[in-house]
Amino acid sequence: MKSTFSRIKLVLATLFVSQLALSAQAEVTSLRVARQYGIGYLQIMVMEHERLVEKHARAQGLGEVTVSWNTYADGAVANDGIISGNLDFVAGGLGSFVILWDRTRDSLGVKGVAALDSMPMLLNTRNPSVKSIKDLTDQDRIAIAGVKISSQAVTLQLASAQAFGDANWSKFDHLTVNMAHPTALQALLSSRSEITAHFASPPFQYDELKHAGVRTVLNSYDVWGGPQTFILAWTTSKFRDQNPKLYAAFLAALVEATDFINNNKSTAAAIYLEMTGENSTSVEGLARMLADPQLRFTLTPENVLKFASFRAGTGVVKTKPDSWKDLFFRDIHYLPGS
Template identity: 40%
Template sequence: MKRLTKFAAVLAALSLLASASAHAEGRIRIAEQFGVVYLLLNVAQDGKLIEKHGKRQGVDIDVDWIKLSGGAATNDALLSNSVDVVGAGLGPLLTVWDRTAGKQNVRAVASLGSFPYYLISTNPAVKSIADFGPKDRIALPAVTVSVQARILQMAAARQWGQAQFRKLDPLTQALPHPDATAAVIAGKTEINAHFANPPFQEQELAGNPNAKIVLDSYQVLGGPSSATVLYATEKWVKENPKTYRAFLDALVEAAELASTNPEAAADAYLRVNKNSIDRALLIKVIKNPKVQFSVAPQNTLGLAQFLHQVGAIRKKPESWRDYFFAHPALAKGS
């Protein structure tokens, strides 16, 4: 009997050890997309800042970087537990925050900064969104759910009334930013417009003489806004406090570098992305006075409440804190 009791105790101990190992800290899988809006992640990857801050927390962190395109793809990866943290637009965040309430409880862990997103058109007849016709095709990362799609809906609601917020949806087409940029610059496909992000929008303006800005996201959102964010499940945040803290500390350091040393940040971007973009153009994008690097969100509630008003999300957010995890680095958010 004593031997059986000891055996049971050993089994229980092994079970506890296996459970602890399953939730052991020291690994983070990050899904990012394309563009300078992910610069803080690029700086962190290039300088191994997550690993550095992990050691300060007493944990060795193994970081996996995954490249995806579109909020739908990132949300699927997160909810299938293929990744731990995803970078995507505010639109996809709000969609998954709404749908996982009371379940995975997905919320944002940080902003990646504030950047103006430009809707570019090469159609000479298009001067504003009111001029788009049935033959125009607007490329964006994901139809309906991407932050570009949501901002376009917000603009449409102001132009034609809230009931017509989807008026331009039939003209949109999902396409990764690099592919859309190549199509706009070449001017040989049906894609004659692109709701982009930096540096792709700047490349289009420089690469096609017919390219022009039809809409600036800041105009729609009422000023600088954190359109791209990082988010995770409540389970991962709670079970990995040291890794989570190291990740945020790394982002804060990356934001400081991007703000004070644009040249070094640009070089990090080029090394990580192995991109052929002109370095001078890239630095110009990073130095744009409209661009702000901060992990604290800025001016996000307007879009969130609009999505509730039109029925795109069921839960009504009363504050940006509803869809962000609490962290000292985010204290000055909005």
């Protein structure tokens, strides 16, 4: 694996020409970044905690840059912020991203900066009658953060198409309930809640499985045929063109945060628990979770093209990309994505 320094040099070299072209234009001095909940956003949290964007902005000659970090329960809200100009970078799932990429191709030109990680998403249930999704009935309610749109929602749709035929891809949409992951965890574990299942994400899915009667009936890696990008970061072509040095600083910070996590899992776990205030696990326990080989912090997009192609096949998006590179800015095209 290339060192952090080597990869940062590649990033800066790629952006050098655009920086020269726009060198006379003043760049913004504040940056607005959005994320959601869970360890899929750990790089963003490390970037905030260690002030990495500010560090790399100074290295780019931008002086002091103010960064605001925002947390949302729903990716749609963050996308509204990108469209309205109230956010500059969003970290989120493939579901929200692919829709925005498709809808802004002739306007804002939203594209991916890089992947953040590949992680399995688990559909957990407390209903003893449900052994697979084929056992779901109208009596079940599935908590999902971002119904019909999120990565979990789309994974359930593909699993439905695989189990019941392509025409039935939306078979279970009416069973889904929009709910942020922390709230969904509590609802699943409550006998008084209507929620009988939760299509979750780390660490919430693993916390659920610690409780008697909760088990997994679907793993996203099985549905997509292998590891898939869980979280990625995106911005607009306009922002990248007008702020090439700040864009480079963000990407360099993301590279450094990724290396930081991969080389310092215990410290990264401590940062996560400090910033979230979660007390369901210890630093040691979370560090062990981060060491799971299925949880990979990587800038390389994985199975993104398959995801976007499925969305195009259902008619949710109009454009079917020819390559994963159509979805991302050229700065990471050297990576072995898919």
